[in-house]
Amino acid sequence: MEKPKVVLGVSGGIAAYKACELLRRLTESGHDVRVVPTExxxxxxxxxxxxxxxxxxxxxxxxxSVHEVPHVRIGQHADLVVVAPATADMLAKAAHGLADDLLTNTLLTARCPVLFAPAMHTEMWEHPATQENVATLRRRGAVVLEPAVGRLTGVDTGKGRFPDPAEIFETCRRVLARGVAAPDLSGRHVVVSAGGTREPLDPVRFLGNRSSGKQGYALARTALARGARVTLIEANTGLPDPAGADIVRVGTAVQLREAVLKAAADADAVVMAAAVADFRPETYATGKIKKRDGHEPEPIALVRNPDILAEIAGGGTGERPRPGQVVVGFAAETDDVLANGRRKLRRKGCDLLVVNEVGERKTFGSEENEAVVLGADGTQTPVPHGPKDTLADLVWDLVVPRLDPSRR
Incomplete structure (x- = not known):
């Protein structure tokens, strides 16, 4: 089979050296890469x-090499064009259709998916001109990742850092796998929760669960590759940040609720993949709970945590904080999987519920999953055992036709 053709555009920022790692990953995974740098x-x-x-x-x-007409041929033959790093100047040129060098000419002739990985100082990223250029590119179907937050050039810190090259590669891989020039989540804001909440008993102990967060991260990465602006609310995962996602870190169910409600205020879809504790200790011991010889441990009284999924989905009342928002829940069951899932779907009021059987050696921590996606409209979509990316893509396939077309 012919190798997929990738054009790696490199614009003039200090993060250009990090693109060498992205190039290595692309070439070693079997892609034919043509690097087109700016002067x-x-x-x-x-x-x-x-x-x-x-x-x-x-x-x-x-x-x-004028006889090869490179300014036309390179873009025409590409399966993917990725610009990494993409400076503020490059985003402006791309948004306004300027073509004063080989890379900008290539962008105009490309009819394949185009992905930008911005890197610049925070003030440049936040400037209204840059934000308008990004919005224009996304509206036209380009995938523009959000820059990371962290150390910039010199002592500056903030949003504008070049995302992890390994994560940019993962996004490239997903875009190529879909092979669709126009991302179907372009212009959409989606919120994904991932991981498992932890409810502290004392300074060293907590009540938690086995969730790794891998399914939520697969949902976030897949949405990014399909053009969405993604807010990922992660609880205790320890996983590398997906390139381009806005990351909000939380620990407890109460913190997760606060973060979800804030992020969901302007979201088109919310996918609650995190495993949220149903209960938390009624009291928190400020010092480590000691084992006392000859004494049984004191009972731990529990209180209910807020039901975040029911709150954003309307809890079966049909009234949601944001009308028209698509809400997806997850149900991890150990028995009577479908029956329990259907009851939960009605009780929570969400549009879709991903139901799977879990256990000590099932799903949690695995790279694979198996599920059934139940719809409020009575649909039932089985997802056979396979990579969590596959389940993530199917979830978004079901979300897209349910999105409000007037909000794009």
Missing amino acids: ASLHFVGAATWSALSGNPVSAEVWD
Whole structure:
């Protein structure tokens, strides 16, 4: 089979050196990569490096190898164009259709999926001009990842950091797997919760569960590859941040509720994949609970945690905090899986409920999953045993036709 053709555009930012790692992952996984740098980017990483790592010739000019018409041919033949890093200048040129070098010409001729991984200082990212350019590109169907938060050039810290190259690669892989030029979640904001909440007993102990967060992260990464703006609310996962997602970290069910309600206020869809504790200790011991010889431990009184899924889905009343929002729940069951799932679907009031059987060696921590997706409209969609990415894509396939078309 012919190798997928990827164009790696590199614009002139200090993060250009990190694109070498992205290039390595693309080439080692069997992709034919053509690097197209801007002239400014060659001040950070030279053409010889790109050529050696990719095994292909490298040029920033439309005047090189004119007989091959590279400014047209490269974009026409690509299966994916990824610009990493994408500076504020590059986003502006792409949004306004400027074509003053080989990379911007390639962007105009590409008819394949296009992905931008921005990197710049926080003030540049937050500037209204940049935000309008990003909105324009997303509206046209490009996937524009959100930059990461962290250390920038010098001592600056904030939003604008180049995302982890390994996570950008994962997004590229998912975009290529779909092979669709127009992402169907473009212009949408989705909220995904992942992981398991922990309810503290004392400074060293907590009540928790076995959730790894991997299914929620698969949902977030898949939504990013389909063009969505993703807010990922993670509880105690320890997993690497998906490139382009806004990350909110929480610990307890009460903290998760607060974060979900805030993020969901303007979201088109909310997917509650996190395993939320039903109960928490009534009291918290400020010091470590000691074992006393000859004494049985004191009983631990529990109180109910808020039902976050029912709260955002309307709890069966049909009245939601945000009307028209698509709400997806998850039900982890150990017996009578479908019967319990249908009862939970009615009780919570969500549009879709992903039901799966769990146990000590089932689902939790695994890279694979098996489920049935129940719909409030009576539909029942089985998902055979397979990668969690597959289940994630099917969930979004079911969400997309339920989205309010007037809110795009």
